[in-house]
Amino acid sequence: MNTRDPLLVARSLTKNYRSVVALDSADFSIGAGITGLLGENGAGKSTAIKIFLGLVKPTDGRAEVFGRDASLDIEVRARLGYMPEHDCLPSSVIASEFLTHMAESSGLPRKQARSRAADILRHVGLFEERYRPIGDYSTGMKQRVKLAQCLVHDPSLALLDEPTAGLDPSGREDMLELVRKTYNDFGISIVLSTHLMNDVERTADRIVVLREGRVVEEGEVASFTTEKSETVYIEVNDRRDELASSLSAQGVSTRMDGSSIVALDVGEEEFDRIRDALAASGASLRRMGPRRRSLIEVFEDGGGKASEASSRELSAESAGGGA
Numbered sequence: 001m002n003t004r005d006p007l008l009v010a011r012s013l014t015k016n017y018r019s020v021v022a023l024d025s026a027d028f029s030i031g032a033g034i035t036g037l038l039g040e041n042g043a044g045k046s047t048a049i050k051i052f053l054g055l056v057k058p059t060d061g062r063a064e065v066f067g068r069d070a071s072l073d074i075e076v077r078a079r080l081g082y083m084p085e086h087d088c089l090p091s092s093v094i095a096s097e098f099l100t101h102m103a104e105s106s107g108l109p110r111k112q113a114r115s116r117a118a119d120i121l122r123h124v125g126l127f128e129e130r131y132r133p134i135g136d137y138s139t140g141m142k143q144r145v146k147l148a149q150c151l152v153h154d155p156s157l158a159l160l161d162e163p164t165a166g167l168d169p170s171g172r173e174d175m176l177e178l179v180r181k182t183y184n185d186f187g188i189s190i191v192l193s194t195h196l197m198n199d200v201e202r203t204a205d206r207i208v209v210l211r212e213g214r215v216v217e218e219g220e221v222a223s224f225t226t227e228k229s230e231t232v233y234i235e236v237n238d239r240r241d242e243l244a245s246s247l248s249a250q251g252v253s254t255r256m257d258g259s260s261i262v263a264l265d266v267g268e269e270e271f272d273r274i275r276d277a278l279a280a281s282g283a284s285l286r287r288m289g290p291r292r293r294s295l296i297e298v299f300e301d302g303g304g305k306a307s308e309a310s311s312r313e314l315s316a317e318s319a320g321g322g323a
Helices: 045-052 095-105 110-123 139-151 169-186 197-203 221-225 240-249 268-281 295-300 308-320
Strands: 008-017 020-030 034-038 060-065 080-083 157-161 189-194 206-211 214-220 230-236 254-257 260-266 285-291
Touching (some): 008 045, 020 060, 020 214, 034 045, 034 197, 045 060, 045 189, 095 110, 110 139, 110 169, 139 169, 169 189, 169 197, 189 197, 206 221, 230 268, 240 254, 240 260, 260 268
Parallel strands (some): 034 189, 080 157, 157 189
Antiparallel strands (some): 008 020, 206 214, 230 285, 254 260
């Protein structure tokens, strides 16, 4: 399989649970890297993951894993790792034995399984705690164990279902850093399924947004947060008022934000005018750069196809950090 080929493909993927439509002819693809699968609760994220894992059969359509049918090919599913959202850990078992068992279940010999378990526990920051019963762990530590069992057999792609669920802001940041480190250090691609926009924006390269079982957005995160015209923040060491006057004379729209001059709707032509205004004012430039919009701002401003109600829910949950 070519490294540029998609790892997962949903082709008119549909799943009905009696009268409930979980997925409604969803079409999307996921390639190498870190992809955010974003949507409010009930959008169809977990159902899609379970179909790719072969745990649930679609009502209609096709789910492909590494170019093969996920519902028919058991062998290809061995290349996937899965971190479930729900609590599923054996509380009386120590982490080292649990990870060793999971590695053996994936086909590794006992000695190799023990070594791999130790390596992964070190990776997730639990090496010193590896002989403690999992039931004694904090919520954050349990989430790390779930991530570890997802990675212990060295999958090509890891599917993480709400990996920051139940974590405080510090724990969320630690988990997201582990996700980035997993891809950067091991080359394991990641699907990060979440309802939190901030988690996706800070971690993922690409995004697929589901709403009511349908794909409403798909593309590079940067394509949503970077505009053709930018908002540019300018900080100078002196002559700020002179620079503001010069920018106005050049026809550049500005506003003040603390000690910064904010140039609005800046394109290529406006950048030339800013350069000329700096020269004319004699101001000493300290710092200048564009400000990217956040995903929350994109959806609140109507920059995507997601509904206003859906955007408000995702924004509120991202801001509150709830799961």
